[in-house]
Amino acid sequence: YGSVKSMDEIEAVGHRIVHGGAYFSESVLLTDEVLAKLELCRDLAPLHTGAHIMGIQGCLAAMPKTPQVLVFDTAFHTASMPDYAYVYPVSYDMYEKYAVRRYGAHGTSHRYVSGECIKLLGGKAEGTKIVTCHLGNGSSISAVKNGKVVDTSMGMTPMEGLVMGTRCGDMDPTIVEYLAHSLNKSLEEVMVILNKKSGVLGISGVSSDFRDLDKASNEGNERAKLAVEVFSYRTAKYIGSYIAAMNGVDAIVFTAGLGENNIVVREQVLNHFGYMGITLDKEANQIRGEEKIISTPDSKVTVAVIPTNEELAIAHETVALLK
Ligand code: AMP
Secondary structure, three states: OOOOOOHHHOOOEEEEEOOOOOOOOOOEEOOHHHHHHHHOOHHHOHHHHHHHHHHHHHHHHHOOOOOEEEEEOOHHHHOOOOHHHHOOOOOHHHHHHHOOOOOOOOHHHHHHHHHHHHHHOOOOOOOOEEEEEEOOOOOEEEEEEOOEEEEEOOOOOOOOOOOOOOOOOOOOOHHHHHHHHHHOOOHHHHHHHHHHOOHHHHHHOOOOOHHHHHHHHHOOOHHHHHHHHHHHHHHHHHHHHHHHHHOOOOEEEEEHHHHHHOHHHHHHHHHHHHHHOOOEOOOHHHOOOOOEEOEOOOOOOEEEEOOOOHHHHHHHHHHHHHO
16 A cells, blocks of 8 residues: 555564463563574464464564564463462473463453553552453453453463353363264364354354344344353353452453444343442443443443454554663
């Protein structure tokens, strides 16, 4: 489009990196050592890490002198999550030897919307308790206390946690073995089913897209209705558990494709919190894709829709690192 006339105009490149493993708890300037460590994250996110490295090498070839910054989707979580939230209840050896632990995902989005929410709450992170709900095709929830993550729903990989478009989220792990036997499939084949054919797509048999599910529900499709109900119910259970994790809550934030746009899900989720004095302003909740407080003025907890902006957050991180 002519917005960049020469590569020399680009002063820095910010890369979104899905998994920084235990190596990166903050954004970093690219060096040979950093690239070598990123290679070690391949096992944790094989598809993404390979693509990231190709992107980095492409930028290095086109702009060898331009600084490159890596911004990790795990960093906001791994920087502050306490060990009792990230250690899994398996042999401790698995953590020490194989780095099996919770890392979380969507950290750049959780950081951005919790930061915007802190502005809404008065601007001081200290003393704030926020639950951020990044609900999209992939969904995750974080508990952010004093501006720092204390727990998050995605795990070692983005399979854990909420029900997603095509991923199962939390589930009895024995089902994996049971399905392998029952369907006469390999472990890898069962994992493909749980990754690509489960979630709301699997329950509804209709679609992974909530627009299709809403339409089918309105036309009387019971399984589409059930899929949305399972999604909302499990989301509410996570919010409840994170309120317990923080011993309170000042604000709940909805973001990403679904959180920003799906009126039905927001209402179904918030219906579980009447006992806490959270009241939804049904008229305000009719919005899509814009920042708005959707709780009533007398609600005990502020509920807000805050559109995420991961690109802007990455640009800010990049500029901050160059200074
Ligand atoms: P994401 O992965 O963040 O792009 O979110 C994808 C999900 O958001 C899909 O289930 C869509 O149904 C939903 N979504 C995205 N845009 C809209 C919209 N304008 N209206 C309703 N739902 C939307």
